[in-house]
Structure formats: C-alpha cells, structure tokens
Amino acid sequence: MISVKNLCKQFDTTKVLDNISTDIEKGDKVAIIGPSGSGKSTFLRCLNLLEEPSKGEIWFEGQLITDPNVNINKIREKMGMVFQNFNLFANKTVLDNITLAPVKLGLMSKSEATDKAMELLTRVNLRDKAYVYPASLSGGQKQRIAIVRSLAMNPDVMLFDEPTSALDPEMVGEVLEVIKGLAETGMTMVIVTHEMGFAREVSNRVMFIDEGIIMEENTPDKLFNDPQSKRLKEFLSKVL
Amino acid sequence: MNEIQTKFYNAFIVKDRWLLYFKGLGVTMEIAVIAGIIGIVIGCIIALMKLSEPKKGHKHTIWWTIATVYVDIIRGTPAVLQLLIMWFIVFSSSNNGVLVASLSFGINSGAYVSEIIRAGILAVDRGQTEAGRSLGLTRGQTMKEIVLPQAIKNVLPPIGNEFITLIKETAIVGYVSLSDLTRVASQISSRTYEAFMPLIGAAVIYFVIIKVLTLLLEALERRLRKSDLR
Numbered sequence: 211m212i213s214v215k216n217l218c219k220q221f222d223t224t225k226v227l228d229n230i231s232t233d234i235e236k237g238d239k240v241a242i243i244g245p246s247g248s249g250k251s252t253f254l255r256c257l258n259l260l261e262e263p264s265k266g267e268i269w270f271e272g273q274l275i276t277d278p279n280v281n282i283n284k285i286r287e288k289m290g291m292v293f294q295n296f297n298l299f300a301n302k303t304v305l306d307n308i309t310l311a312p313v314k315l316g317l318m319s320k321s322e323a324t325d326k327a328m329e330l331l332t333r334v335n336l337r338d339k340a341y342v343y344p345a346s347l348s349g350g351q352k353q354r355i356a357i358v359r360s361l362a363m364n365p366d367v368m369l370f371d372e373p374t375s376a377l378d379p380e381m382v383g384e385v386l387e388v389i390k391g392l393a394e395t396g397m398t399m400v401i402v403t404h405e406m407g408f409a410r411e412v413s414n415r416v417m418f419i420d421e422g423i424i425m426e427e428n429t430p431d432k433l434f435n436d437p438q439s440k441r442l443k444e445f446l447s448k449v450l
Numbered sequence: 451m452n453e454i455q456t457k458f459y460n461a462f463i464v465k466d467r468w469l470l471y472f473k474g475l476g477v478t479m480e481i482a483v484i485a486g487i488i489g490i491v492i493g494c495i496i497a498l499m500k501l502s503e504p505k506k507g508h509k510h511t512i513w514w515t516i517a518t519v520y521v522d523i524i525r526g527t528p529a530v531l532q533l534l535i536m537w538f539i540v541f542s543s544s545n546n547g548v549l550v551a552s553l554s555f556g557i558n559s560g561a562y563v564s565e566i567i568r569a570g571i572l573a574v575d576r577g578q579t580e581a582g583r584s585l586g587l588t589r590g591q592t593m594k595e596i597v598l599p600q601a602i603k604n605v606l607p608p609i610g611n612e613f614i615t616l617i618k619e620t621a622i623v624g625y626v627s628l629s630d631l632t633r634v635a636s637q638i639s640s641r642t643y644e645a646f647m648p649l650i651g652a653a654v655i656y657f658v659i660i661k662v663l664t665l666l667l668e669a670l671e672r673r674l675r676k677s678d679l680r
C-alpha cells in the first residue's frame with residue numbers, strides 16, 4: 211500500500227533521514243520505536259508529505275506521490291494523521307471539527323457527515339461532547355476526537371505520531387483502547403510510540419529507527435525478545 | 451469679566467469659534483477613518499504577500515520581496531515627509547486635500563497593520579494548519595476556515611490601538627494646510643494672541659476621544675478573552 215524507496219530528508223545541513231526503504235502492506239500495523247530525535251516523526255510526516263522529502267520516492271496505492279504533479283490534497287484524504295498535541299480546531303465545535311473536511315471537500319453532504327460523526331462519537335463514548343468546543347475537553351477526550359476526525363474521512367491508512375505522549379498517565383489507557391479497537395477492524399496503521407507494551411500487543415511489525423535509519427525491523431516477538439543490534443539492546447534496556 | 455473668562459470667551463465663544471474646533475475635529479476624524487480603512491485593506495494584502503508560499507527550492511516569493519521593501523521604506527521614513535511627498539509630488543494636481551492626506555496616512559498605516567496581521571496569523575498554532583492539511587484541505591481552505599477566524603481575535607485589539615495612534619498622527623496635516631483640530635487651535639491662538647485656551651482646549655478634545663476609544667477597546671478585549679474559554 212505504501213512503498214518507500216531511498217527516502218532522505220535533510221533540514222538545511224542536518225541529515226535526519228538517511229536512505230530509508232520499506233513497504234507497508236494493506237492491513238499492516240507497523241509500530242515505530244526509537245530514541246527521541248532519531249527521525250521517527252520526520253519519517254511519518256514524509257509519508258503524507260507534511261515534510262517534503264529531500265530525495266527518494268514514496269508510492270501510495272500505486273501512485274508516485276513525491277511526483278510534483280500529484281495533487282497531494284487528494285492523497286491526504288486517504289491518509290489520516292493523529293498528532294501528539296491533538297491539534298483540534300479551536301474555533302470549531304467537536305462536531306464541526308469532524309465534519310469540516312468531508313463536507314468542504316465534497317465527499318459527504320452536511321447531514322451524511324453529521325450522521326457519520328455521531329456514529330463515530332458514540333463508538334468512542336463522546337456523543338455528549340458533540341456541541342462543545344475543544345478547550346473544555348480533557349487531553350484524552352481531545353485525542354479520541356482527533357482520531358474520530360481522521361476516521362470520518364474513511365482513510366485507507368492511519369498515521370499516529372506519539373498519540374499518548376502528551377497525555378496525563380490516567381488518560382493513556384482510554385486512547386490506546388480506541389486505537390486497539392481500530393486495529394481490530396483491520397485498518398492499516400503506522401504508529402510512532404513509546405508505549406512498548408502497546409506496540410507489542412497491536413503491531414505485526416516493529417521498526418527501530420535510530421539516527422535516521424531503520425536499524426532493525428522484525429515481528430514484535432523477535433524484536434523485543436531477541437534484539438540483534440547493540441543500539442536496540444541499549445534502547446530496550448532503558449525503556450523496558 | 452475677569453481675565454480667564456475673557457480668554458475663554460475669545461477662544462471659544464466669540465464669532466461662534468467653538469464651531470471651528472468641531473469642524474477641525476471632523477477633518478481629523480475623517481482623515482483617520484478613511485486612512486484606517488485604507489490601512490486595513492493594504493495591511494491584509496501586504497500580510498498575505500509576506501506569507502505567500504515559495505516554490506520548491508526558493509526561500510521567498512516575489513510578493514514577499516515587494517511587500518518587505520514597502521514595509522521597510524514606510525517604516526524607515528518620517529510620516530510628515532511621506533505626507534509632503536504625496537501632496538507636493540505625487541498628487542500635486544489634486545485639489546481634494548483630505549483624500550490625499552487619507553491616502554498618505556493609509557499607506558503609512560498599512561505597513562504597520564500588515565505586521566500586526568502577519569503576527570496574528572503566525573500566532574495561531576501551526577499544528578492546526580497541519581491537521582487541516584493532513585485531512586486534505588487546501589492551504590486556502592485551511593486559512594479561511596481555521597486560521598483566519600482565530601487570527602482575527604489576535605489582531606483586533608492591536609489594530610484598534612493602531613487606529614488610536616492614527617488619530618493623533620493626523621495632527622501633522624497642518625503642514626499641507628488642512629484645517630484639522632490641531633491647526634484650527636493654532637490658528638485661533640495666533641489670531642487672539644493667546645495660546646493657552648485654544649491649545650489646551652484642543653488637547654482636551656483629543657484626550658476625551660482617545661480615552662473613550664481606549665475604554666471601548668478594553669471592553670472588546672475582555673469579551674474576546676472570554677470567548678477563548680468557551
């Protein structure tokens with residue numbers, strides 16, 4: 211579904227991603243782990259071109275999306291993204307946050323979008339928050355709504371960038387539950403996370419990114435129980 | 451009559467002179483309001499030019515360069531000189547003084563307003579723009595639906611302040627012989643050989659108007675802050 215070939219990303223003079231290649235298949239749940247500053251967010255953000263790759267190719271559903279002639283907005287409709295800091299629209303109610311894109315982009319009528327939003331809000335137990343503004347919500351509620359906002363677009367893949375890192379500990383569980391539920395529906399997902407237990411549980415593949423390269427990649431069982439590289443061993447001994 | 455009463459009488463009452471102050475105030479406010487509107491229009495355009503997205507491999511757009519030069523020139527030269535240039539050079543054949551002065555102040559104010567608007571837009575959390583773009587919304591849609599409605603709350607108070615400053619700055623239109631409040635007061639003082647009453651009178655009028663506007667602005671700011679917490 212997503213194919214990354216020799217991806218490089220440089221900010222001015224600092225090389226952040228160094229020749230990354232990988233394939234993400236339909237239904238894959240890929241967890242990305244690694245030390246902070248190693249390039250995990252940059253990698254994820256290159257996938258939907260929020261960061262422009264310096265070199266390399268990214269293919270999505272058979273289309274070369276790094277081609278400058280591609281309409282990236284159309285591609286992004288199919289790639290949901292959930293951010294560490296939620297990034298809900300502060301000037302819109304929860305319901306409008308969710309329906310804005312599908313309606314503005316002409317994918318649904320206002321009433322279709324509202325029905326869909328209400329159904330999704332019910333799924334994450336936040337139906338009663340439809341008409342409030344984000345400022346009045348807790349972090350866990352905000353993140354569940356951010357997930358719903360992406361899902362309302364009916365994406366083919368969901369990208370999560372440390373979805374629980376900005377949350378108070380007691381709210382991490384409710385968000386992870388929603389993501390697990392989503393995984394069970396068969397959604398293709400790429401998740402950057404520091405929650406090792408969660409990575410192990412939901413993913414079918416774990417990537418260890420360090421210093422801008424995929425240092426090691428394996429099934430969760432093998433990667434956590436039998437790390438090969440010295441760097442991964444060190445990393446796991448620190449976080450586990 | 452004692453001396454103070456005589457002075458007051460000469461400055462304001464005789465020959466209905468108080469009317470002249472109000473006519474002067476009318477000119478002052480007319481120039482300030484027209485200039486304020488021109489300034490906001492120019493400010494929006496310049497701010498958008500400054501924020502235009504450069505093509506791949508370029509640091510800035512041509513629009514950015516033009517806007518930056520404009521702001522630099524306006525901020526780097528005295529407003530009086532800008533007014534004199536507009537009056538004696540650019541529009542030397544025009545006989546609508548108020549309009550030329552308004553245009554001059556509007557062009558001046560536009561540079562400052564553009565910086566206010568630019569800062570107001572940049573102050574809206576970048577993450578919301580990224581979220582909008584990640585959903586497939588275009589740059590324009592994200593601006594219109596998400597960034598601008600929030601930026602307006604950031605820019606209204608400083609734009610109000612800019613307008614208040616503008617009212618005071620128009621006092622230099624006497625240089626091009628327009629009869630605004632300041633010039634009226636100074637003319638009356640030279641006619642009556644008595645400076646105190648007309649000048650203090652004009653100062654009081656400016657002060658009251660600006661005080662009222664400041665209070666209104668503070669009330670607006672309080673309301674905007676409240677609506678942030680909804």
Ligand SMILES: Nc1ncnc2c1ncn2[C@@H]1O[C@H](COP(=O)(O)OP(=O)(O)O)[C@@H](O)[C@H]1O
Nearest residue numbers: 221224226244245246247248249250251252253
């Ligand atoms: N917009 C940017 N400009 C310059 N450097 C950046 C930018 N974004 C990230 N970086 C740098 O790239 C490196 C990798 O960052 P990031 O991908 O956020 O790491 P991670 O998500 O793994 O913590 C860091 O050293 C960071 O400082």
Ligand SMILES: [Mg+2]
Nearest residue numbers: 250251252372
């Ligand atoms: Mg990160």
